[in-house]
Structures are given as C-alpha cells and as structure tokens.
Amino acid sequence: xESFTESLNRLKEVHENxxxxxxxxLLELDSERCRDAQRVEELCAKNHQLREQQKALKxxxxxxxxxLRAGLCDRCMVTQELARKKQQEFENSLLQSLQHVFILTNxxxxxxxxNEALKEEVKRLQGPRLKPQCREGA
Numbered sequence: 601x602e603s604f605t606e607s608l609n610r611l612k613e614v615h616e617n618x619x620x621x622x623x624x625x626l627l628e629l630d631s632e633r634c635r636d637a638q639r640v641e642e643l644c645a646k647n648h649q650l651r652e653q654q655k656a657l658k659x660x661x662x663x664x665x666x667x668l669r670a671g672l673c674d675r676c677m678v679t680q681e682l683a684r685k686k687q688q689e690f691e692n693s694l695l696q697s698l699q700h701v702f703i704l705t706n707x708x709x710x711x712x713x714x715n716e717a718l719k720e721e722v723k724r725l726q727g728p729r730l731k732p733q734c735r736e737g738a
Contacts, residue, residue, distance in 0.1 A: 667673065
C-alpha cells in the first residue's frame, strides 16, 4: 500500500509540475497575445495614418495636375505678367517715339517750306537791287 501511496504522491507531484508548467506556458502565451494585439493595434493606427497621408498626397497630385493642365505655374504667370508689362512699356515708348518723329517731320517740312519761301523772298528782294547795280556799273 505504501508503494501505491508513494506512486500516487509522485503522480500528484508530476501532475502538479505539469499543471504549473502548462500554466506558465499559458501565461507566456497570454502575454505574447497581448503584445501581439498591441502591435496589431499600433500597426492599424500607423496604417490609418499612412492611408490619410496617401489621400492627402493624391489630392495634392490631383490639384497640381489640374493646375498644370489649366496653364502656367505661379512663377511662370509672374514672369509672363512682367513680360507683358515690359512689352506694353516698349509699345508705349515706340508710339511716343513715332509721334515725336511725326511732329518733327512736320516741323521739318514746314521749316523747309518756310526756308524756300524766304529764299524766294531774298531772291526777289535782291533781284531788283542787283540789276540796277549791274546797270550802273555798265
């Protein structure tokens, strides 16, 4: 009977050791499962954040593509506006120069006409004086 009791005690001891080992293993698995759940939660949050960033980037790309299709960029528009102003200034300056040339040409023509008229007047006035002088000298 003693051997049965000993065997029973040994069996109980082995059983308890196995139960403790399994409980420890269960605790390890539970803590690992908690860590895995926490990691999955972190990854889900990171995934959500990345999806939001991807949406924002896609929207930015769409806006930029639309602006590109629509026309010039801001820098090009500023450059184009500056070129337009310079062109306008040049055209205005050219127009003023042409107006001055026109005015000066008219003034030159008037003065040439006046000069011709004065030459004729001088010839007319000198004509009778020279003729009598020529007669007197003859």
